[in-house]
Amino acid sequence: MKIGELAKRTEVPTRMLRYYEEQGLITPTRQPNGYREYDEYLVDRVRKIRGLLDSGIPTRIIGSMLPCLNQPQEIVVADPDPELREMLVRERDRMTERIALLEHHCHAITRYIDAMDRSLTATTESAYRNDPRP
Amino acid sequence: MKIGELAKRTEVPTRMLRYYEEQGLITPTRQPNGYREYDEYLVDRVRKIRGLLDSGIPTRIIGSMLPCLNQPQEIVVADPDPELREMLVRERDRMTERIALLEHHCHAITRYIDAMDRSLTATTESAYRNDPRP
DNA sequence: CCGCAACGTTACAGTCATGTCAAGGTTCAC
DNA sequence: GTGAACCTTGACATGACTGTAACGTTGCGG
Structure with missing residues (x-):
């Protein structure tokens, strides 16, 4: 193609x-x-x-x-290259770190969004219902 | 400082x-x-x-x-800006996508590393023990 | 066959988060 | 007062894109 x-x-x-x-x-x-x-x-x-x-x-x-x-x-794996293995381990570990970090910020942001929504529903009656979180 | x-x-x-x-x-x-x-x-x-x-x-x-x-x-939240909220939702969603992707590749790489290790212990007796996974 | 839109090609410039380096000012211990 | 260690600005390089210009190719309707 x-x-x-x-x-x-x-x-x-x-x-x-x-x-x-x-x-x-x-x-x-x-x-x-x-x-x-x-x-x-x-x-x-x-x-x-x-x-x-x-x-x-x-x-x-x-x-x-x-x-x-x-x-x-x-x-x-035919011929396991120790250097490649080391690189993969290093990258995988970096990835898990990044995942943890992302999850942390993700939760923080979600909490903030929820707070925004609470403050809204408290003042104006049930507006902005375009993305309700369960 | x-x-x-x-x-x-x-x-x-x-x-x-x-x-x-x-x-x-x-x-x-x-x-x-x-x-x-x-x-x-x-x-x-x-x-x-x-x-x-x-x-x-x-x-x-x-x-x-x-x-x-x-x-x-x-x-x-004092004055919840709908635009900011929208941006946060967008970014958070992008983050969760990235998390899923990272986890996927993380597992794939781990499986590959494990395969390398299996192939190693199969041929040479118990070498490369610098990063044992439980 | 001509024209033209849709698609392909290279090549060069700009962005964003970094790294690196140069040329020079400030502080401080010896 | 000399040198090391720190600070300043500025400029250039790089990795991964991203945009755009200038130009070739294909295929279709009139």
Whole structure:
């Protein structure tokens, strides 16, 4: 498929797809006219790249991380590189830290929103019901 | 306190403290010699800024978000701005999405590390015990 | 066949949170 | 008074985007 279709299917702008290619994360083939040609399996790959980037992992690391996430059912590691393992442990630990932090702030913000809502329902009778929290 | 001490106590480089000031997130006073003078309460504020930035929230938003996180015990909102509320809801939702994503990848990576370890203990007898997972 | 919209290409500039470095002023201990 | 340790501003670099300009390709209607 061409870049536009991939962009639509992955919701990643074409600009970014070209950028990921520049960073060596995906390598589409080229049609005779110079257009990029993307294989089906790249849809999934691009989605993973986005997920990892959104998780705060830099492209440089994503490159060696991606193969680890191809887990059909049973993970079989042929040649476990101790350096890679160390990197993965380090990144995973950073991720769990980030999760804790995010949850903390998430709760704080939720509490604040609730306080806003309480102050509203206290003054004006039942307004702003566009996002009620159970 | 001067910038160096604040940097040490918050573990935020002086470069960043000056940057946060530039972005209007903190406003230290100045000593007669031009040195920045930081109040005690800024220690906590800087830590919150860092936490929010690490959570992927841009400085521009942090500015209006910070007061919401000053929650001694009981939150009282004087004048609940609907726009602010909307922004907070949006950001919080983005945060929960990010949390889910992070957890997903975190598990995937952990599974992969475990697979590496299994493959290792299978071949070489009990090596790489520097990070045992229960 | 022409025109033109829709899509593709490269290349260069700008942003945001950082890092790093240079050139210079201030403080303080020895 | 000299040097180390600290502070100041300013400039440039980087990683991950993001926008836009300038231009080639494709396909369709008149």
